[in-house]
Amino acid sequence: MKQPSTYYHVKKSKAKIQVHQGGTRSGKTYSICQALIELCFKNKGAGIVITIVRKTFPALRSSVMRDFFDILTEGGNYYEENHNKSQATYTLFGNLVEFISADQPQKLRGRKRTLLYINEANELSLEDFRQLILRTTDKTILDYNPSDQFHWIYEHVLPREDVDFFQTTYLDNPFLEQSVIEEIERFKETDENYWRIYGLGERGVNTAAVFPQWQVADEIPERAKLVAYGCDWGFTNDPTAIVSVWREDYSLYIKEHLYSTGLTNRDISMELDKLQLNRTPIICDSAEPKSIEELHRLGHNVKPSKKGPDSIRLGIDIMKRHKLYILKDSLNAQKEFRNYRWETNKDGVQLSKPIDNNNHIVDAVRYVCINRIGTPYSGKYFIS
Missing domain, CATH: 3.40.50.300 (P-loop containing nucleotide triphosphate hydrolases)
Structure with missing residues (x-):
């Protein structure tokens, strides 16, 4: 054999x-x-x-x-x-x-x-x-x-x-x-x-951008299916970000709906009401269970995202398995994806951990990918 x-x-x-x-x-x-x-x-x-x-x-x-x-x-x-x-x-x-x-x-x-x-x-x-x-x-x-x-x-x-x-x-x-x-x-x-x-099993190129390849789309294709909405919490310094993620074959389309600081949970609820989601799931950062519970009581289908020791890397990996398109009017999303970068050590060597910045919309998309798309395959030789 x-x-x-x-x-x-x-x-x-x-x-x-x-x-x-x-x-x-x-x-x-x-x-x-x-x-x-x-x-x-x-x-x-x-x-x-x-x-x-x-x-x-x-x-x-x-x-x-x-x-x-x-x-x-x-x-x-x-x-x-x-x-x-x-x-x-x-x-x-x-x-x-x-x-x-x-x-x-x-x-x-x-x-x-x-x-x-x-x-x-x-x-x-x-x-x-x-x-x-x-x-x-x-x-x-x-x-x-x-x-x-x-x-x-x-x-x-x-x-x-x-x-x-x-x-x-x-x-x-x-x-x-x-x-x-x-x-x-x-x-x-x-x-x-x-x-x-x-x-190819060849050495990687030391590019700091986590997502070096993405494109701007004029609109979401008719064949694309809505996967879910994603929400990353913010308040004073960090914005609350809400996006919708759409999928067509191995392409993901990302639309920005909210990117604003200083919002209370009731403010967020009002913004969600404007979207008329009709019970579409909203996958949220699980770090704020009180916010999730309050939005749930206000009638929204909010769900905590799964988290684990390697959830950031897993989410990035799932996203990288797709062609990424960002809607042309989603300017904050484009800015984040353009500036989301890997950490480097004191010698300038790139690490496998992204910098915790320019990631509010990115995280919201990642929550959707982990919870609604998942790993395309797994096995003994899955990427490590």
């Missing part, structure tokens, strides 16, 4: 360090786990120690650990007595596989290992990498999506003579469903930088 390209790359490489750069759903993580399990099988009782690392343990548990134990279970090689859950280790054919997170510095400086695998290596610092590789006697494997234009991997790892570099894309994964392929290829039209990173 044909496997993703990464599987063969791992098995054939003799280099001390393997670097696997790739786009989304290319099969990097799953294939590396397969190869490591086979290594343990072929070296039964050898006492090999494999350390698998990611930046945080929750991320480690929900990604590479899940793949690793899925493969063991599907192959009939998972035994409860071999799994020390409190220590996050598994004894496999007389070898030890341990899972640690880079946010535990004492473990980075722990005992030596035979083989090191760093999943999403671009999340770690250069110092993390140095501490880990100093205690690795045989091989080191790195994988990552190349979302950064500049990174220590490019500067300090790739130039080494003992490195094998491999670049893969979703086309290197023979098990990928056609529907997922089509979703990934939509990035060609909706976001050039996302397509470069997650489609």
Whole structure:
């Protein structure tokens, strides 16, 4: 059976360090786990120690650990007595596989290992990498999506003579469903930088704009369907923003209805009455439950938006999967989308967190996307 390209790359490489750069759903993580399990099988009782690392343990548990134990279970090689859950280790054919997170510095400086695998290596610092590789006697494997234009991997790892570099894309994964392929290829039209990173597996361009590609529309197409209204609260300094979001295939149309400071909940209710919503849902920032309850008592179909530790990133990702159109008279919306930018650190390196500014209409749209559109697809190789 044909496997993703990464599987063969791992098995054939003799280099001390393997670097696997790739786009989304290319099969990097799953294939590396397969190869490591086979290594343990072929070296039964050898006492090999494999350390698998990611930046945080929750991320480690929900990604590479899940793949690793899925493969063991599907192959009939998972035994409860071999799994020390409190220590996050598994004894496999007389070898030890341990899972640690880079946010535990004492473990980075722990005992030596035979083989090191760093999943999403671009999340770690250069110092993390140095501490880990100093205690690795045989091989080191790195994988990552190349979302950064500049990174220590490019500067300090790739130039080494003992490195094998491999670049893969979703086309290197023979098990990928056609529907997922089509979703990934939509990035060609909706976001050039996302397509470069997650489609082609190439380094991202350091553009600070969160939404570099959007267009102005004269009107909402007749075929577009109203998804919902979105509301972001404000009062003294920040404006209250209300928008409607319309969808036609993979295009979103955004219309600004309200953008004003100093409004009470009764003022907002009067503005909503003017829109004649007829029970159309209004998805609101859940940070103000009292305001939501008051508008509900005033007869409006208001609902709190779902929130979670990664809800901003999720909402942005959903929006980026669509062509975005802003109505020509929605001037505040155009201004926000033009100026909504990613944070950068003191070295000017772009971070994956947007600046908390120019985001009132953006947030209102995001609430609608998270609660009414959701993730187009998910799975083992969903964007991380």
